[in-house]
Amino acid sequence: MTAATYFFAILFYAATALLVVGLIYKIADFARTPAPLLIPTTPAPTTTGGVVFRMFREVALFESLFKSNLWIWAFGWMFHMGLFLVLARHLRYFTEPVWTWVALIQPFGLYAGFAMAAGLAGLWARRFLVERIRYISTPSDHLMLALLLGIAATGLLMKFVMHTDIVAVKTFFLGLMRFDIQPLPEHPGLYIHLGLVAILMIVFPISKLLHAPGVFFSPSRNQADNPREARHLAPWAAKLDAK
């Protein structure tokens, strides 16, 4: 077995550990921090069911973004939906036998890779072309887009130009999951793809990618508008009562 095999094996164990521990820590932190006042952006749903529906529209359709900026919405939605399909398609590397729904979406995944890359390119172009967005962009914003575009480009390269042995890739990852290391194909495109993916996993819990869990914890979106019907009291605030 090659040194690269061991390198990527260790890298993915480490990256997975950091991703999982980091995300659990952040999500627990969000969940633990109280929201002392009811601050949904109104008009807001008055019931929990309504809140679930609002959140679904935000996450699946980017409803607020749609109302605020069609260009960002178009590129952003294209990127995220592409990303979602690509990730779903990738599940075939980690499941044996492959789940039926994962098998069924395989053909769509193909176009999804391109949609994802096009969306990212559009978003990146805006960071240069629109003065206001140029002003608020930090180097890390550009790097994040470069990272994702790099992952998409190397993936598409493997798919269409320099094929790799995907059966062996799958054997490697199934092996990792059983702590039984199998050889990883020797392929520069694959090395880059996997290296960038590991970086993505590591930075996820310490970067703006926290927007993914964050959206579910945003009080202005996840609270029901029912302050006259129910008393909403955070533990630290309850101590101030009746003094």
Next chain:
Amino acid sequence: MAGPEIKAPPFRDIPTIPALIPGAMAASKPYVANQKVQEGIGFRGELAENWQELAIEKMGDLLGKYRSLKVYMDSCVHCGACTDKCHYFIGTGDPKNMPVARQELMRSVYRRYFTLPGKLFPSLVGAKDLTKEVLDDWYSYFWQCSECRRCSLFCPYGIDTAEVTMAARAIMDHIGLGQKYSNEILAKVNKIGNNLGLPGPALEDTLQGLEEDVKEETGVDVKFPLDVKGADVLLITPSADFFAEPHIDSLIGYAKVFHAAGISWTLSSYASEAGNFGLFNGSYEMMQKVAMRIRDSALELGVKRIVVGECGHAWRVAYAFWNTLTGLGGGGTDPFSIELQKQLDPTFRQPSHICEVTWDLIQQGKLKFDKSANDHRTITFHDSCNVARASRMGDSPGGQFDIPRNIIKAVANNYVEMEKSTVREKTFCCGGGGGVLTDDLLDIRVKGALPRMEALKQVSDHDGVNFMATICAICKAQFTKVLPYYGFNMRVVGGVHQLVSTAIKLGDEQ
């Protein structure tokens, strides 16, 4: 005030997004609260020597207490969707008035002191030390935010810059850098019971004068009761309603509604203020302290129902926070809430907005109007931000938009809606909300009114609109001041209950 003359920016032909003018408003700073005011409400008298340390400590404290702040600090992706949504950015072109850039003033410090990448690679992720320059920017730009939540409506995660502004102001108060206007008001309400520092006897005189005025005008004995034990309704209204124009005309309107419907009501001299500047400064404790006066007054007077007058942020605090702060509302099972619940009549919404009261009475056929009395007016309605995006009226979402409009249409014949991207939840702030309604900030107030003034100009040119109704004391005061800068008469603004007052038939005169 010294400095260059304040001028309104020109109307834009097709509302375009302004080009960036960095630093355009960096010099806008409100007066700093003096030592006496600061200490009077429990803050440090002046900027502490170790202010930086104290600020970071306070930020950590707030991050642990407010999920909003923590999630908002972590979640922004710099997508830019909010950049053109703030009236202060539209009116000034200053990039730091773009909501995300305003948040970034705090986020850059958050990253530096509370996140790993910010500690290791500050310039990569835009993290910054909290220096004196950064603090100067905070004091300038967190006092150029009216906490109107328009940005929150448009952000894909609902990131509410108002929450960030409140936190920043709480931190600045904590280190001894308070704003004179807001903190003086907080001192007054704590001492005297209202924001204007109007003592009980003066209030009694004013109300008596009003009774005489109304009697003279209508021939009817409309009462303005004060501190009446056992009245059914306790009315809590912004103190500007007691003396300022055009606010006072709405107060007369409420009194006429209660009179015509035969509802017994009272004002309270102890709780003669609906406004709550604790909200603007992000102080839960202060907000609770101010709100407690209302609880105490309600218990003392033994009323069955609490009604709130025309005031935007006050309605937010009343509707969304009173139950939390004072147990005034339903659902609480603790002794603290039950005490009030036992007394208040659960068949009414607690608290109710005066517009809910009036609209319910209209629907029940208990009020009669002569609509033609308002025929000299062509009316439009300006939604106030705190009512529109932070509260509700009636039983379904959006009632806060429909109920005031329904009332206007019930009392007047000529109603025109403004451009649809500027009304309902998308409404633009008047430019004076959130604690900036002071003359030392007049420049930003005038500029921030631009989007609303453009929409008003359109309906005034095309449809002859000559009256813009609103249900907020701050909107009324702000517009009265800035309308002339845009070539309008200051009397164009007024209250919804001012229109009610004009048209209502008082029953006993027929």
